Amino acid sequence: MKTLPLAAGLACLATLAAAETPVLTVMTYDSFAAEWGPGPAIEKGFEATCGCDLRYVTAGDGAALLARVQLEGAGSDADVVVGLDTNLTALAAGTGLFAPHGQPPAKSLPVTFDHPLFLPFDWSWFAFVYDKTKLAAPPASLEALAASDLKILIEDPRSSTPGLGLVMWVKAAYGDRAAEIWGALADNIVTVTPGWSEAYGMFLEGEADMVLSYTTSPAYHLIAEKDDSKAAAPFAEGHYLQVEVAGKLAATDQPALADAFLAYLGSDAAQAVIPETNWMYPASTPAAGLPKGFETLIQPEKSLLFSSEEAGTLRAKAVEEWQTALAK
DSSP: OTHHHHHHHHHHHHHHHHHHSOEEEEEEOHHHHSTTSSHHHHHHHHHHHHSSEEEEEEOSSHHHHHHHHHHHGGGOSOSEEEEEETTTHHHHHHTTOEEOOOOOOOSSOSSOOOOSSOEEEEEEEEEEEEETTTOSSOOSSHHHHHHSOOOEEEEOTTTOHHHHHHHHHHHHHHGGGHHHHHHHHGGGEEEEESSHHHHHHHHHTTSOSEEEEETTHHHHHHHHSOOOOEEEOOOTTOEEEEEEEEEEETTOSOHHHHHHHHHHHTSHHHHTTSTTTTOSEESSOOTTOSOTTGGGSOOOSSEEOOOHHHHHHHHHHHHHHHHHHHHO
16 A cells, blocks of 8 residues: 555656656658658757757658648747758748747858858758669750650659759759740659658669759768769759758747757757768768768759749749649
8 A cells, every 4th residue: 555655656756857858849851850860869969968858740841841830830839940941941031930040150051151040950962863873874964854765753842842942953054944944854754752752762663764862862872881873963054052951930938948959950969960861961061071972972063052032032933834844
């Protein structure tokens, strides 16, 4: 009989301790939080410094994050959003749902990006990846790809930041000819997937000749699998940049923890995790440098990128041109 009060007391103490541990909720895309992504290591590192419980909630791919943030509004349980990019920052800022991050600018971006609401954490160039053992002479431009009979996999620009990056890439490279390029590309497309993981998985299963991904994607195969058969095709018109960002939600009930997390995300410890988990370049190169193998990646001669404001203005038109071409 004497064990019942003791057990009840211990349970009560455990409940109280759990209740006193602050929780930081980070909304991000699926692959960031996956066991093989950067999320687990960043969670472990941050929790060691914060005395808190970091929890991820996922919302598909990057572009789907903003739709969920807009849907949930100020009532969202999330405190921080990780995984928007510069094609979406103008739209995200316009929601009024984000608060200033107060962090210093990133140190290693190939472009200047210093936004009061959005903190860069990684970047890369978009590219079409292929298997060198199956495709000896890849196309040298988007236009050449469109003129070929090669089969490609791409992501939906309405739900995926790589998909959105591609329509902005075509727009940046070809301007008023973008609709024409999409018309020529339409018969190359095997399918349009909701996100990057689905498209890349299908490519690895041999369902297309090339897949929309990143110049850094071959580093995964080289470093993790000791496989140098994958490469990104350099395109003459240049490659569109993706800069991924994080932001603090204005309605967070953990503002100090949110600030601490953003500071940690930009720290050497977290940035060192990015190259071999998210397979992107860190926004601030860590003191130890990049992993061996990154030096083998293509370096585009020309970088394409719309400013946040330009991307906000052009995004709907660029997506419409893509939709129209694929509907024919």
